[in-house]
Amino acid sequence: MKINNIKSLFRLSRHALITGVILGVLASCSTYLTNTERTYQANWESLSKHEAAPEWFQDAKLGIYFHWGPYSVPAYGSAWYPGNMYRKGHPVYMHHVKAYGPVSDFGYEDFIPMFKAQQFDPSEWAQLFKSAGAKFAGPVAQHHDGFAMWDSQINPWNAKAKGPERDILGELFTELKKQDVKTIATFHHARNGQRNKTPLAAGMTDFNSHYPYYEGSPTTTTDPKLRKLFGNFETIDEFNQYWLAQINEVVDNYSPDIIWFDSWMNMLPESYRQKMAAHYFNHAKNTNQEVVTVHKHNDMPMSLSVLDFEQGGRRDIHPMPWMTDITLGDSRWSYIEGEKYKPAELVVRNMIDVWSKNGIVLLNVSPRADGVINQTQRAALKTIGDWLQVHGEAVYGTRPFDTYGYGSAHSASSSHDGQSAKVEYTAKDVRFTVAKNNKAMYIFFLGEPKQGQKIKIKALGRHRYAPRSAVKSVSLLGSDVEVKWQDDAYSFNLVMPTVAMNNIATVFKLELE
Incomplete structure (x- = not known):
């Protein structure tokens, strides 16, 4: 018996044969290239020589990450609590004043000692993510709030120095590597830079920066250390350098297989994005890694980086691999009291749709401030993992x-x-x-x-x-x-x-x- 429309399979086979011959020739020629010629330069032409989606990434299909930080302590509103608590009249502002007092007396920095993460078990989390079918995993390395989840010598507001007093990213990466799970670090801090110092035009909002800026607000502090939490630098270019230095620090010290960027990277000068990519790709060459960058919107060229769709996906097949980041929560990303969660059946079916269209899924979970991943989310992860255990051959490597x-x-x-x-x-x-x-x-x-x-x-x-x-x-x-x-x-x-x-x-x- 026969089946139609398998012609694409024959095309792929011929393409693979031709590509294999070409790659073999290029590999033999590469022996004669100098180190300078093999080094990525900070320009799009040079950077576009990097393969955006290596084969292992196309095969992986599923990764897991988590929104977790001091914003998990109030467990109210959303992961945008840090910025919204300073917006007068906002529901989060009114909740904060009622629950904790005026922001001038209890600021976001006062949540940090309450973020203890005492139940965080990196070995158990690594096993949990692997059992759920994830081929790569890692934390939100830094959200919009300016708090770093690694042992940073650049950002004084980090999990090793304050709060948990543990290197969350480093400890988890170590355990993931033991489980043969690749690593991802996500960066959302492009929005942390204070761009609201200049008066906004009529009708505009302060959406371009996480923290509002108005007379009398604690976010306008000039304290040498505290201003770094609020992204309040003397000039925005000083922040841009701070943004880049933190990414380079994670790359140099932890060698993630994937670095993923939330929106607002377009607000950084193109030169900084180019420097970031060149540093990452050159580091990966030295560590013999096939690394991936992921971006949203038009923040990076698709010739060298994978495009991500938040909470959604493409409506049809795309010739280039792409990604979607979705959350187990009905709509929230960090742990929120009373949050409902998507049924595992719904999540799996929507992931299948993504996989059938050449997509990869990045699934978010939401730990409590103490480091507990609740049973509702664990049950969903188990259901997903059990289904993949039986049907994985139809997913991975397809x-x-x-x-x-x-x-x-x-x-x-x-x-x-x-x-x-x-x-x-x-x-x-x-x-x-x-x-x-x-x-x-x-x-x-x-x-x-x-x-x-x-x-x-x-x-x-x-x-x-x-x-x-x-x-x-x-x-x-x-x-x-x-x-x-x-x-x-x-x-x-x-x-x-x-x-x-x-x-x-x-x-x-x-x-x-």
Whole structure:
């Protein structure tokens, strides 16, 4: 029996052969290159020689990170509590005054000693993330608030010197490497720089900086140490240098496999972004790492960096690998009292949609200030990990098919970018992936199909003009039940087995010759 639309697989095979020959020639020629010629320079032309998405990253599919810091102490509003507590009239401001007193008496810095992280167990967390199926993991290294989660000699407001008095990033990286899990450090501190000193034009808000700036606010401090927490430097260029120095410190001391950037990097001069990338790529060359940078919007060229969509994803396949960052919380990123969490079934189905479109998922969890990841989130991670344990071969190391699939689910717009991460899929929605060695194809039903139902998949029909590749067998992942199937000129036909199938997502494997 035959299957249509496998022509892309043959194209990929030919492309891989040609690419392999070219790479072999280049590898032999590289022996004769000087060190200077192999060094990345701080300009886009030189930096674009870096491979944006190495094969290991395309294979990984899932990573886990977490929003955790002094903002986890009040556990109210959102991870933007530090800035909002200084915005007069804001609900967080009013909550703060009622719960802790005036901001002039109890500032954000007063939460730091309360951020003790006494239950933080890096070994257990590394195992938890790996068991959930993550191939890379790490912390929010620094959020908009200006507090660093590593042992910093540059930023005095760091987790080793204050609060937990532990090197959160360093300890976790050590344990992740023991588990053979790659590492990621995310940076959100481009927004920490105080850009509101200059009066704003009519109708504009202070959105470009995390902390507001107005007469009498503690955020306007000139204290040599405290002003660094609020990003309040003499000039914005002084902050830009501070931004860069902290990233370089993490790169030099911890060698992350991925550095990921939140929005607002566009507010930094292009030269600083170029210096950052050149330093990271050159460091990786010395450590023999294939590293990845991830950005949002147009903050970095896609020739050298992977584009991320927050809380969403693309609506169709893209030829270049991309990423989405989503959170287990219904909408919040840090731990918030009373926050609801997404059902694991919803998360898995939406991740499958991302994977079918050439995307990679960065999943966020929200620890409490004391270092406890609550049972609701742990249960979701276990469900995700259990599903991947059975169906992982259809995910890891796969590539997109000619089309991502089909279905009737309504894909609403995300609250941030692209398609929503909370689409309600059903078994009527179907997605495809292909093994990168072209030996198998996978069909996902995003739910549990009706037993005995015959399903026609027109996207896989044999067209008389299309190259044909034989299907050797069809199996149901996680079961040894016999699967009935038939190929014809218009569709590929599957008969659903008369056994219980996976209620999260049912996956069939087509073994190809």
